[in-house]
Each structure stands twice: as C-alpha cells, then as structure tokens.
Amino acid sequence: MIASREALVVDGSPEARRYGGDVTRDEDLFRFDDVVVERFGIRALDGFTACVPATGVTGVAGPSGSGKSTVLRLCNRMEVPTSGQVHFRRTDIATFDPLALRRQVGMVFQRPTPFPGTVRDNLLAAVPHAGRSQMDAALRRASLDLTWLERDATALSGGEAQRVCMARTLITEPDVLLLDEPTSALDAETVHAFEDSVTELTRNGLAVLWVSHDLAQLRRVADMVLRIENGRYAGEERFGGVPGHEEG
Numbered sequence: 001m002i003a004s005r006e007a008l009v010v011d012g013s014p015e016a017r018r019y020g021g022d023v024t025r026d027e028d029l030f031r032f033d034d035v036v037v038e039r040f041g042i043r044a045l046d047g048f049t050a051c052v053p054a055t056g057v058t059g060v061a062g063p064s065g066s067g068k069s070t071v072l073r074l075c076n077r078m079e080v081p082t083s084g085q086v087h088f089r090r091t092d093i094a095t096f097d098p099l100a101l102r103r104q105v106g107m108v109f110q111r112p113t114p115f116p117g118t119v120r121d122n123l124l125a126a127v128p129h130a131g132r133s134q135m136d137a138a139l140r141r142a143s144l145d146l147t148w149l150e151r152d153a154t155a156l157s158g159g160e161a162q163r164v165c166m167a168r169t170l171i172t173e174p175d176v177l178l179l180d181e182p183t184s185a186l187d188a189e190t191v192h193a194f195e196d197s198v199t200e201l202t203r204n205g206l207a208v209l210w211v212s213h214d215l216a217q218l219r220r221v222a223d224m225v226l227r228i229e230n231g232r233y234a235g236e237e238r239f240g241g242v243p244g245h246e247e248g
C-alpha cells in the first residue's frame with residue numbers, strides 16, 4: 001500500500017500543493033484546509049491543515065485534548081467547521097447529505113454501545129432489510145459468524161460488543177472506517193485480534209482513519225500517522241515495510 005500511495009503523488013503537476021509537509025494528491029480521501037472548530041470559546045482545532053490518503057490505515061496521534069476526535073468527527077459531519085473546509089474525495093463535505101455520508105464513512109467509538117436486543121436487531125437497525133448472507137458477510141468481517149445472531153447484544157464482553165458494533169457499522173458497506181480509540185476498553189489479547197481484523201479489512205480496500213493515544217499501536221497498524229498538537233497539524237510519520245502492509 002505504501003508503494004501504491006506514493007505512486008499517487010502528483011508533485012510538480014499544476015494541482016500539487018504543499019500541505020503541511022505533504023502534497024495534495026488526486027486520490028486524497030480527506031483534505032482539511034485551515035479548519036477551525038470552536039465551541040463555547042474553546043478552539044478544538046486551530047487552523048488544521050492536512051491530507052489523509054485514500055488507502056490503508058492512517059493514524060491520528062497527539063496529546064489529550066489536542067483535537068484528534070474532532071478531526072474524526074469532521075469526517076462524517078458529526079462536527080462542522082467554524083471556518084475552513086473539509087473535502088471528501090475532492091468535494092466539499094458540507095455538500096454531502098450527513099446520513100448518506102455516514103453509510104459511506106462508518107464510525108466505531110471508544111466505548112462499544114450495542115443497542116438493546118439481539119445481535120440480529122443491531123444489524124437490522126443499520127440495514128433494516130438485510131438478508132442472511134449480508135449479515136453473514138458483516139459478521140465475518142468483524143471476526144464473528146451467524147451463530148452470534150440471537151445473542152443478547154447487551155450481555156457481551158467488551159471485545160465481543162466492540163466486534164458487534166464493528167459488524168453493525170460494516171453491514172452498511174462503508175468504504176471508509178473511522179476508529180476513535182476503539183481498543184481502549186479491551187484487554188491485550190482482544191486488542192491484537194481487533195488490530196488483525198482491521199488489517200484484513202484494509203486488504204479488501206477499506207480505508208481507515210484511526211485515532212489512538214498509543215503510538216506503539218499506530219506503528220503496528222498504520223501506514224502513516226498524522227500528528228496533531230493544540231489543534232494544529234504537527235507533522236507526520238510514514239512507515240515502510242510494516243508487516244501486513246506491503247504491496248502485493
């Protein structure tokens with residue numbers, strides 16, 4: 001993925017623009033252009049400018065309160081900029097219908113929150129007419145299977161609940177997944193299983209934006225990491241030859 005991503009760079013073309021040390025590419029997934037988010041006089045983002053590539057796992061790292069979750073929420077319009085622009089695939093994200101966008105750009109939160117009812121009910125809440133094969137595919141992509149359908153979704157371990165929430169997000173067949181500290185409530189073994197299932201999803205073309213406090217985790221799973229400090233872009237780190245992320 002690293003190699004294919006680098007091939008997308010159009011440095012030197014009329015469209016190429018310097019972006020906080022990066023270059024705007026034809027296939028950038030998200031582009032943040034001098035974004036300010038201010039709530040109750042507090043600047044969550046203070047002129048954030050960066051690009052997220054269209055493939056692989058992009059990590060977002062930074063100190064507590066630096067604006068990581070705000071960046072993620074801008075990507076599915078749970079948050080809107082006070083000023084500046086967010087582009088999704090070169091189109092101003094403000095022009096997208098939020099509900100349609102959220103089917104394309106799925107989100108998994110820090111604390112798994114299954115809805116009351118069975119796992120089946122949870123999947124049907126996302127796609128009301130989902131058939132058995134569609135449920136099967138979503139469950140498998142979240143490392144579960146059809147035997148889970150009748151389980152009470154509110155009586156699961158943290159790791160199981162997170163996988164159910166993942167299946168509920170994946171059943172809408174998003175092509176982008178936003179992960180906000182998705183493993184912070186999980187034990188070490190479950191964390192590694194979750195990381196492996198996300199890596200597997202990216203092999204099938206899903207792009208992932210992953211917020212984490214844990215740089216070691218991001219080094220395991222991400223192709224590159226955007227750093228954010230005090231609501232501003234603070235550099236990025238690219239990882240070559242990360243196991244599971246090579247071309248081919």
Ligand SMILES: Nc1ncnc2c1ncn2[C@@H]1O[C@H](COP(=O)(O)OP(=O)(O)OP(=O)(O)O)[C@@H](O)[C@H]1O
Pocket residue numbers: 039040042043044045062063064065066067068069070071213
């Ligand atoms: N609902 C809110 N109302 C007002 N201010 C908020 C709200 N949510 C977050 N903030 C503030 O916005 C800033 C950025 O918050 P954000 O949650 O994006 O940071 P973060 O880097 O994800 O933090 P953490 O790592 O602690 O989760 C912080 O100063 C925070 O206090």
